[in-house]
Structures are given as structure tokens and as C-alpha cells.
Amino acid sequence: MNKHKKTRKEKMLADLHRKLQFQKQAQTFSTLSTSTYVPQQSMAITTSRPYSYLMYDLIKTSILTTGIIVGEFFLFYFLKTHIIKIPNLAY
Numbered sequence: 819m820n821k822h823k824k825t826r827k828e829k830m831l832a833d834l835h836r837k838l839q840f841q842k843q844a845q846t847f848s849t850l851s852t853s854t855y856v857p858q859q860s861m862a863i864t865t866s867r868p869y870s871y872l873m874y875d876l877i878k879t880s881i882l883t884t885g886i887i888v889g890e891f892f893l894f895y896f897l898k899t900h901i902i903k904i905p906n907l908a909y
Contacts, residue, residue: 824832896902897909 897904897907
């Protein structure tokens with residue numbers, strides 16, 4: 819199907835509609851800007867470090883890595899002392 823093409827009358831109506839909306843927004847903005855504004859007390863934003871998430875990620879990564887290495891040592895020890903036996907694996 820062909821795309822519906824707007825007629826000149828429809829285009830003029832749409833343009834009028836946009837202008838009316840713009841005027842309403844301008845009036846709303848002017849009433850907001852002229853009304854009395856009472857500033858709230860400024861909330862102090864405190865950040866201890868700019869990259870605080872980095873330290874958290876490094877700690878999490880180091881704990882996980884340490885756990886994996888310790889697990890490998892336990893597995894090596896258990897296989898070496900034949901506490902755990904895996905078929906077709908000789909230590």
C-alpha cells in the first residue's frame with residue numbers, strides 16, 4: 819500500500835497545532851520562572867574516593883583468585899596422597 823501523503827490543509831493544521839503547543843509551553847515556563855523560588859538547603863555530596871568501585875572490584879577479584887589457588891593446592895595434595903582417585907590420572 820502507498821504511504822498516505824498529507825495534504826496542504828493537514829500540514830497547515832499540524833503547523834498550527836505545533837505553534838499552539840509551543841505557546842503553551844512558553845507560558846508555563848514563564849509562570850514557573852516568575853514564581854517565587856525558595857532554594858532548599860544544599861545537600862552536600864560526599865564521595866570518599868572517586869573510584870570507590872575499583873577497590874571493591876579488586877578485593878573481590880583477589881579473594882576469588884586466592885580461593886581458586888588454594889583449591890588447586892588442596893586438589894593436588896589429595897591426588898598426591900591418593901585420598902581422591904580419578905580414573906586414568908596418575909600422580
